[in-house]
Amino acid sequence: MRTLTGITPSGTLHIGNYFGAMRPAIEAQAGGDCYYFIADYHSMTSVTDPAERRSHTRGIAIDWLAAGLDPKKSVFWRQSDVPEVCELTWLIGSLTPMGLLERAHSYKDKTSKGISPNFGLFAYPVLMAADILLFDTNAVPVGQDQRQHLEMTRDIAIKYNQTYGETFVVPEAVIRADVAVVPGLDGQKMSKSYGNTLEIFGDEKVLRKKVMSIVMDSRTPAEPKPDAEKNICIQLLKHLAPAEVAADFEARLRAGGLGYGDLKKALFEHYWSFFAEARRRRAELVANPDYVDQVLLEGAERARSVARVVIKRARKAAGLE
Numbered sequence: 001m002r003t004l005t006g007i008t009p010s011g012t013l014h015i016g017n018y019f020g021a022m023r024p025a026i027e028a029q030a031g032g033d034c035y036y037f038i039a040d041y042h043s044m045t046s047v048t049d050p051a052e053r054r055s056h057t058r059g060i061a062i063d064w065l066a067a068g069l070d071p072k073k074s075v076f077w078r079q080s081d082v083p084e085v086c087e088l089t090w091l092i093g094s095l096t097p098m099g100l101l102e103r104a105h106s107y108k109d110k111t112s113k114g115i116s117p118n119f120g121l122f123a124y125p126v127l128m129a130a131d132i133l134l135f136d137t138n139a140v141p142v143g144q145d146q147r148q149h150l151e152m153t154r155d156i157a158i159k160y161n162q163t164y165g166e167t168f169v170v171p172e173a174v175i176r177a178d179v180a181v182v183p184g185l186d187g188q189k190m191s192k193s194y195g196n197t198l199e200i201f202g203d204e205k206v207l208r209k210k211v212m213s214i215v216m217d218s219r220t221p222a223e224p225k226p227d228a229e230k231n232i233c234i235q236l237l238k239h240l241a242p243a244e245v246a247a248d249f250e251a252r253l254r255a256g257g258l259g260y261g262d263l264k265k266a267l268f269e270h271y272w273s274f275f276a277e278a279r280r281r282r283a284e285l286v287a288n289p290d291y292v293d294q295v296l297l298e299g300a301e302r303a304r305s306v307a308r309v310v311i312k313r314a315r316k317a318a319g320l321e
Contacts, residue, residue: 002033004137009043009056013063014197016190019180019239026068034074035135041079045120061292066282071295081300084307088130091314092156096126105148129153133168134307141174164317183235185214200275201282211268221259228254233267241270
C-alpha cells in the first residue's frame with residue numbers, strides 16, 4: 001500500500017509537530033511504500049518572500065532527515081522538482097466544479113480571517129488532489145482538518161474516471177484515532193499561532209528559560225496535588241520521558257513534596273535528552289548542504305519515474321496524446 005504525506009515548509013518545528021505528525025509518518029517507513037514531499041508550491045498562497053521560502057524548504061528537509069526520515073526507505077522530494085504536478089492540476093482542474101471548491105472549509109475560514117482571496121488559495125484542493133493522484137496513492141494520513149480536502153480528491157478522481165475512463169487510483173483517508181495532542185506551555189494546544197511552542201531544535205538556554213517560565217498555580221510544594229494529571233509539565237513528560245518516569249513524577253506531585261521548580265528541571269532534562277540524537281544529526285546535515293540537495297534531487301527523480309507514467313495515462317485518457 002502506498003501512502004503519501006505532504007510537508008508544509010512553514011518555519012520552525014516544535015514538539016507538537018513531532019508527536020502529532022512527524023513521528024507517526026517516520027515510523028510508517030518500516031512497513032510501507034512511503035512518499036513524502038515538501039509542499040513549496042502550496043506555500044505560495046501565503047509566503048511571497050523567495051528567500052524565506054528557500055530557507056523554510058531547506059530547513060524542513062534538514063529537520064525531517066534529522067528526525068529520522070530515511071531516504072533509502074522512502075521517497076522524499078521537493079514538490080517543485082516534479083513539474084508533472086502542475087500539468088495534472090490543470091487536467092483535473094478543468095473538470096472540477098466551482099461549487100465543490102466554494103464549499104471548502106479551509107478557503108472560507110482563511111478568507112473570513114482577512115486573508116486576501118486569490119486563485120492559489122481557491123484552487124488549493126485541486127493542487128492537493130494532483131499531489132495525491134500523481135503517485136497512484138492508496139492512502140493519505142490526514143488530520144480532521146484535512147478530511148474534507150481528501151474527500152474532494154476522491155470526488156475529483158471519480159469524476160475524471162467517469163469522464164475519461166479508469167485513470168486514477170481513488171485514495172482512502174487514514175485518520176488516526178490516537179493522534180497526539182501536545183499541550184503548549186500555556187495549556188492550550190501547542191501552536192505557533194499561540195506563541196506557546198517548545199521547539200525541537202533551538203538554543204539550549206532559550207529553551208530552558210521557556211520551560212522554567214511555565215506558569216504553575218500557587219500551591220506550596222508540600223501540598224498534595226490530586227489533579228496532578230492536569231499539570232502541563234506532567235502532560236509533556238508523558239510524551240518525553242519513559243512511561244515509568246512520568247508516572248513516578250505524577251505520583252510524587254499528587255502525594256505532595258515535589259516542588260514545581262524541580263518538576264520543570266526534570267521536564268527540561270528529559271526533553272533535551274529525547275532530541276539529543278536528532279540535534280546531533282541535524283548539525284551534521286547543516287554542515288553538509290550538498291548531501292541534503294542530493295537527497296532531494298534523487299528523491300525527485302524517483303518520484304518523477306512514477307509521475308511520468310501517471311501523467312501519460314491521464315493525457316492519453318483525455319485525448320492529449
